[in-house]
Amino acid sequence: MHLVTLPVALLLCFSQPILSSTVFPDPALTVNGIPFSTRAHWMRRANEALGELTHSPCPFAAFGTAIVNHTDTNGLGDLICIGVNQNRQTGNPALHGEIAAITNCTTVLTDPHGRFRLTTSEAQDAFADLTLYTNAESCPMCASAIRWAGFREYVYGTSIDTLVQNGWSQIHISSLEVFQASWDLSPQTLFMGDVLANETDPYFLWQFDPTYPCPDGCSRSGNGTRCRVSMRDELK
Ligand SMILES: *[C@@H]1O[C@H](CO)[C@@H](O)[C@H](O)[C@H]1NC(C)=O
Ligand SMILES: *[C@@H]1O[C@H](CO)[C@@H](O)[C@H](O)[C@H]1NC(C)=O
Ligand SMILES: *[C@@H]1O[C@H](CO)[C@@H](O)[C@H](O)[C@H]1NC(C)=O
Ligand SMILES: *[C@@H]1O[C@H](CO)[C@@H](O)[C@H](O)[C@H]1NC(C)=O
Ligand SMILES: [Zn+2]
Numbered sequence: 001m002h003l004v005t006l007p008v009a010l011l012l013c014f015s016q017p018i019l020s021s022t023v024f025p026d027p028a029l030t031v032n033g034i035p036f037s038t039r040a041h042w043m044r045r046a047n048e049a050l051g052e053l054t055h056s057p058c059p060f061a062a063f064g065t066a067i068v069n070h071t072d073t074n075g076l077g078d079l080i081c082i083g084v085n086q087n088r089q090t091g092n093p094a095l096h097g098e099i100a101a102i103t104n105c106t107t108v109l110t111d112p113h114g115r116f117r118l119t120t121s122e123a124q125d126a127f128a129d130l131t132l133y134t135n136a137e138s139c140p141m142c143a144s145a146i147r148w149a150g151f152r153e154y155v156y157g158t159s160i161d162t163l164v165q166n167g168w169s170q171i172h173i174s175s176l177e178v179f180q181a182s183w184d185l186s187p188q189t190l191f192m193g194d195v196l197a198n199e200t201d202p203y204f205l206w207q208f209d210p211t212y213p214c215p216d217g218c219s220r221s222g223n224g225t226r227c228r229v230s231m232r233d234e235l236k
Contacts, residue, residue, distance in 0.1 A: 033073035057217030063097035157200025167208025
């Protein structure tokens with residue numbers, strides 16, 4: 001298979017051995033037989049998981065994930081599960097969108113009455129066929145979980161750099177660094193960043209910038225206040 005080389009891959013020559021997990025393809029390309037239009041479809045699904053699971057048009061922690069099987073490259077692929085950040089909802093500080101989705105997929109895959117009915121060990125192995133789409137680059141906790149799960153592919157929208165530039169507190173370790181440091185975990189995970197960032201970025205730009213317009217359906221009740229569901233929409 002032709003592997004795409006980019007400056008990032010070049011940089012890695014000097015640090016770690018180059019493995020498939022550390023190749024960083026151009027998001028516009030067809031990668032693993034999947035065209036950009038399909039990547040965009042699933043990244044939008046990760047965004048949509050927010051409205052579906054939070055029932056708010058402007059959840060503050062707007063981190064959404066969709067986990068998809070497209071080992072069969074015909075068609076769009078098969079959605080296995082979705083997840084969103086559930087810190088607030090559950091009180092569990094580790095339930096970032098990606099962890100929530102991995103947890104949900106495990107439930108879906110092992111549900112004795114569900115579509116898959118896998119044993120626990122089959123469920124663990126199933127992640128090697130799956131692609132995780134997250135609308136923002138994973139923090140090092142989630143990036144590590146993605147490598148422990150052995151996902152086939154990991155695709156993110158907004159970068160940690162963009163989050164930080166827009167006021168989000170973060171642990172300043174990129175997914176690339178986590179992936180580089182996990183080169184001896186197999187299987188490897190193909191890595192794609194900045195996919196449809198033009199559509200994921202707006203989910204993260206209003207929280208710490210009181211002049212930034214609220215998402216549709218929300219408004220600020222006063223100067224500098226948080227975006228909340230508009231009264232008009234609440235009454236609908
Ligand atoms: C993913 O798709 C492949 C090929 O279509 C199939 O063999 C595999 O069982 C699927 N995995 C899951 C978890 O659905
Ligand atoms: C789990 O994923 C399924 C399938 O996409 C979805 O219907 C369900 O609401 C999700 N549950 C949670 C708790 O996120
Ligand atoms: C975002 O960019 C992609 C191309 O990278 C394009 O297909 C899509 O229409 C753009 N979205 C918007 C809302 O402009
Ligand atoms: C909001 O407050 C900031 C300072 O706190 C001020 O610079 C800005 O002009 C105000 N905007 C409006 C619309 O009142
Ligand atoms: Zn995380």
